[in-house]
Amino acid sequence: MERVEIRPRPWLLGMVLAGALGFSAFGLAAVVYGDSGAIAFGLVTVIFFGGGTTSAMLIMARRRFVSLTLTPLGIEVNGGLIPWEDVQAVGVMKASTELLGIRLARYDRYVASMMPADRIVAEERMRWFLRPIAAIDGLFPGAGLGNIARTASSLERGLRLGRNRFGWEFVFSPVMIDRPLVSFVAFVEDYRRSSPPARDS
Structure with a gap:
């Protein structure tokens, strides 16, 4: 079977960037x-949407804008392979909007398949995403979000x-599909059913 690389639809990606x-x-x-409260909110907004979007685009460009790849052995995500x-x-997560979710039975083989550099990038990307959550928790005490950001110190923990929070280990925006x-x-x-059975490892 051929590998299938999944990339964003260009027009949707353009809308998100805008x-x-x-x-x-x-x-x-x-x-x-703004006043002091508005300044704090503005900084979080600029960091999250400006810095976060720039960081995400650089990472996507590094991966040739491939969101994930279907292979006969499994799904490649962020430089690692999740065996079938x-x-x-794999399903649709219903939140304020519908998202694609991938749920794992175990983590060890996925994490072990990653090159050290890819793991570092994945962990840094996770922490970059969670930093604004900690900031929002500081602006709105009692939101209960800061602890998530502070405890996500490794890829496995993330x-x-x-x-635990969303029901899925990996979540993708429809823009990325x-x-x-x-x-x-x-x-x-359909692709999974057509893939050859995995060998015992």
């Missing part, structure tokens, strides 16, 4: 013209936190 630029401009205006037998489920989510889930299942 939105991120708009929020960054709004945050910058709050920093320049370790993929517990995966467990994702599972090349077709509607329900169709993509069906496509993954």
Whole structure:
């Protein structure tokens, strides 16, 4: 079977970038013209939407804008391979919007498959995403979000936190997928059924 690389739909990615630029401009205006509360909120907005989007785009460019790859052996994500037998489920996560979720049965083989440099990048990306959460928790005491950011000190722990909080270890925006989510889930299942059985390792 051939490998299938999944990339974002360009027009959706463009819309997200335009939105991120708009929020960054709004945050910058709050920093320049707002009071102390607005300045704090503006800084978080600029860091999250401006810095976060820039960081995400650089990482995506490094991976040739490939979100994930389906292979006969499993799913490649962030430089690591999740063997098919370790993929517990691929489905649609329903939150404020629908997202693609991948649920794992175990983590050790995925983590072991990663090159050290890829693991460092994955952990730094996770921490970059969680820093604004800690900042928001500081602005709104009692939100209960800061502890998540502070305890996600490793890739394995970050995966467990994702599972405990969202029900999935990996979550992807529809922007990152090349077709509607329900169709993509069906496509993954068809691909998986067509893959050769895994050998015992």
